[in-house]
Amino acid sequence: MQDMPTSPDAPVADAAIDNWVDRYAPAFSRPFLRLSRADRPIGTWLLLLPCWWGLALAILYDQSPRWFDLWIVVGCGIGAFLMRGAGCTWNDITDRNIDMQVARTRSRPIPSGQVSVEAAVAWMVIQALLAAIILFTFNKAAIGLGFLSLLLVTVYPFAKRFTWWPQVFLGLAFNWGALLVWTAHAGTLNSPAILLYAGGIAWTLFYDTIYAHQDTDDDALIGVKSTARLFGDKSPQWLRRFLMATVGLIGLAALFSALPNASVLALVIALGGPWAMGWHMAWQLRGLDINNPAKMHQLFLANRDAGIIPLVFFAAALLA
Template structure:
């Protein structure tokens, strides 16, 4: 008999392992509710764009609702994306020590069950998306094409992190789509800055599996950069700060937003200094800390939006 309570190797001691009903645990693990960091990282560009767009329009009346909807949508759609990733990667996951205990390779969930769960999550995400205007709905649906191809990129390119950046940064466009029913230059520059950030932090994440990935033929920027990862991070993190700064300049933000960006930049610099590439546990902790970096920037943008709305 398959043990539904058996834990995923790199995720222990969380609420799913200790409090969730046993029947639900494989599904919650499929959607990574035992490790919500990815949902937070998907959410950050959504919140940045929502706050920045509200500051530009001078209207924060609907910002709280937008923030809540983006929160729900990010967690549900990241879960759907992870489920799709686990379906497509089930054979590869079985060959990697860190991932072989995931629900599908461990036999806790069948592919058919995982696909049904994927559809359910996608429907919940759609229910959230239809709360916005038609343009935002179409923009949100367009992101699914990138999500669908991402799991296959690690098989064909050394730069799968770029495709992840395209998907995980899509929220940088959504705030403007929801507020203005269009995507302009500011949104695109913010999107580009977020992509650079994602490439950086996911390179750190990929260093956890670098040895296994090399053995089974999986490509990543962690393997591409190797010992030159820190200089590469300086480039991508630096580019992220510059591009986001350009977006803020174009949006004519006030001092709270600049303080938020400075705190964000300082956090990224701290990550590079702290990082030890051969220490998988430290790579994981540094990767996780990007949620805090994103929240620092969001806090500055939020205060800026409120101040500008009350001018």
């Protein structure tokens, strides 16, 4: 094994070249921002987009936009950044010995020696407390859902040790915002939010299986489980199933959100969101090459755009 970089100027191996952290952040802050994956914003997008889906469909459902919804939009953006950072920090604390054995992750701040475990714990707590300040501006039901999500965040890093389906646990955690934000707007949890949550989980199974194919060789050597290893050469067939589940469940969420009060035009536009998202996911499948880690990383990153597509349609439906 090659020597680990310890300088704060040493980038993480799988971060984009010339990312904003490496270029602009003060040297003392870079290891902590890398610990939060601030140099790789895709995770923040994947956590944030289900929140915004939930808000858009909640407004479509009750046709009652409020000024407070603008704060929900902004608060979700800040909160997603903070909670993704806290979650990644917790993940790196629990996985520090595993990360040392994986080529793609051994340059991360803890295994490379840039950040101590004690400092990482303190950084995790700071991020979580800042996110809690935002959470406490929401209603009581949403606050309760926010605290329940901590159970999922806590368990997720350990899932790959006891199940071949750790991506399910990631999906449960990453899409919780759809439930929380729907409730923050409506004050209660309605059935379309549950369907949206389930559709988001299916989407997570899709993109995180793609992501996990980057590490299958190292994971096999150290005994880490994943759907990528479980499916192997059958991954394309499973990914098609996840695609269909994503489109079907989010489509049902849009349907039942629009039916009570929205116009026919708004219903049609809202249903166009998951339909168009499905075509983007199908495009990803056409480029799939499970033996090419660089290509799999590229396809994984493309899911930011896949998730933005239904958001655009849902927002347009609100204007119809």
